[in-house]
Amino acid sequence: MTPVTPVCESIDIPAGEGRAVFVDAGQRVKIIDVEGQQVGDVFAFARDDVREYHSASHTRAHVNRLFPAVGEQFVTSLRRPMLTLVEDSSPRRHDMLIAACDPARYAALAAPAHHASCAQNMQDALARLGLSADLVPQPINVFMDIPVGRDGTLTWETATSRPGDSITFQAEIDCVFVVSACPQDLVGINAGAPTPLRLLIANGESA
Amino acid sequence: MTPVTPVCESIDIPAGEGRAVFVDAGQRVKIIDVEGQQVGDVFAFARDDVREYHSASHTRAHVNRLFPAVGEQFVTSLRRPMLTLVEDSSPRRHDMLIAACDPARYAALAAPAHHASCAQNMQDALARLGLSADLVPQPINVFMDIPVGRDGTLTWETATSRPGDSITFQAEIDCVFVVSACPQDLVGINAGAPTPLRLLIANGESA
Numbered sequence: 001m002t003p004v005t006p007v008c009e010s011i012d013i014p015a016g017e018g019r020a021v022f023v024d025a026g027q028r029v030k031i032i033d034v035e036g037q038q039v040g041d042v043f044a045f046a047r048d049d050v051r052e053y054h055s056a057s058h059t060r061a062h063v064n065r066l067f068p069a070v071g072e073q074f075v076t077s078l079r080r081p082m083l084t085l086v087e088d089s090s091p092r093r094h095d096m097l098i099a100a101c102d103p104a105r106y107a108a109l110a111a112p113a114h115h116a117s118c119a120q121n122m123q124d125a126l127a128r129l130g131l132s133a134d135l136v137p138q139p140i141n142v143f144m145d146i147p148v149g150r151d152g153t154l155t156w157e158t159a160t161s162r163p164g165d166s167i168t169f170q171a172e173i174d175c176v177f178v179v180s181a182c183p184q185d186l187v188g189i190n191a192g193a194p195t196p197l198r199l200l201i202a203n204g205e206s207a
Numbered sequence: 208m209t210p211v212t213p214v215c216e217s218i219d220i221p222a223g224e225g226r227a228v229f230v231d232a233g234q235r236v237k238i239i240d241v242e243g244q245q246v247g248d249v250f251a252f253a254r255d256d257v258r259e260y261h262s263a264s265h266t267r268a269h270v271n272r273l274f275p276a277v278g279e280q281f282v283t284s285l286r287r288p289m290l291t292l293v294e295d296s297s298p299r300r301h302d303m304l305i306a307a308c309d310p311a312r313y314a315a316l317a318a319p320a321h322h323a324s325c326a327q328n329m330q331d332a333l334a335r336l337g338l339s340a341d342l343v344p345q346p347i348n349v350f351m352d353i354p355v356g357r358d359g360t361l362t363w364e365t366a367t368s369r370p371g372d373s374i375t376f377q378a379e380i381d382c383v384f385v386v387s388a389c390p391q392d393l394v395g396i397n398a399g400a401p402t403p404l405r406l407l408i409a410n411g412e413s414a
């Protein structure tokens with residue numbers, strides 16, 4: 001029997017790399033942490049004009065939470081609903097406070113020159129679709145565990161997601177959806193060496 | 208007697224308006240809440256290239272706090288130290304989670320057309336200096352009280368700053384410093400109608 005709502009596309013993201021994909025309004029993107037304890041930096045842009053992007057600071061004002069719960073929305077820099085968090089099989093620890101790692105971050109960490117970064121992965125992934133962005137928006141850092149203390153202190157913990165855990169977003173508008181399998185290997189947010197992520201794009205409720 | 212470190216400039220910001228000023232590295236900017244309980248949206252850009260700006264998500268990663276304490280720094284989108292919080296006579300409740308109010312925000316609140324906004328105030332203030340920015344960065348919202356619950360819930364409280372309370376930033380690089388006396392009159396973050404702010408720019412430690 002043919003599934004009613006089949007998976008349209010499966011994309012493997014190698015450890016430390018990024019991928020971008022066009023997603024239609026109504027489609028769902030499931031991000032799978034293949035081996036567990038791997039952070040993904042998620043960016044989303046409006047397909048008709050990438051100058052409109054998912055904005056963490058607008059989303060916080062929209063949902064009145066540091067991070068949306070299942071069923072809640074993410075909005076753009078123009079406050080348009082863009083994504084909905086529809087499923088989450090992980091321990092539900094995700095970050096939406098911290099900037100993407102970038103060359104300046106790795107320079108400060110005394111990393112080797114040309115260390116991969118989520119910021120560069122985002123730009124490279126967009127470039128493969130013929131797109132470019134003028135800025136690197138603050139990402140949604142799935143599976144990244146940054147607990148907030150009562151005094152506002154942020155702690156950098158190792159991701160607690162298990163092999164096969166996933167989080168699923170539904171697109172509310174046509175998007176360019178970008179995920180970087182975070183190459184961070186100098187701060188302990190990933191468990192040891194970076195590992196792959198997988199994306200499943202599907203129509204409706206099957207992702 | 209002449210003060211050793213005189214105030215160089217005093218700028219009154221009328222209620223609901225914004226002002227931008229060039230600030231040299233080492234100078235201090237004191238923001239005074241003249242009548243009390245008034246939020247100010249603060250933006251800062253590198254003077255030599257406004258594409259580099261104060262970035263809240265990079266600052267949180269730098270200080271490991273939701274909001275820097277006195278003595279801590281704010282960094283740019285390229286992770287350069289840009290400002291230091293040097294003095295704070297207020298109840299020390301400031302926000303660095305929420306986007307600037309903008310036309311889309313007021314449209315959603317069913318405000319009259321052309322309601323003033325901090326986003327537009329920022330652009331207008333830059334334009335008066337012959338500058339423009341491609342984006343509205345997430346501001347530092349001085350005197351804005353957004354408590355974070357233990358479950359991550361954000362609550363919008365009325366500012367608790369008293370008449371004459373102030374917060375002072377020292378510039379670590381040459382900046383364009385922008386402050387909007389927030390025109391928000393539909394959500395209770397300001398006490399009643401918006402009121403003015405005042406900036407004092409000074410060399411060294413006198414601001």
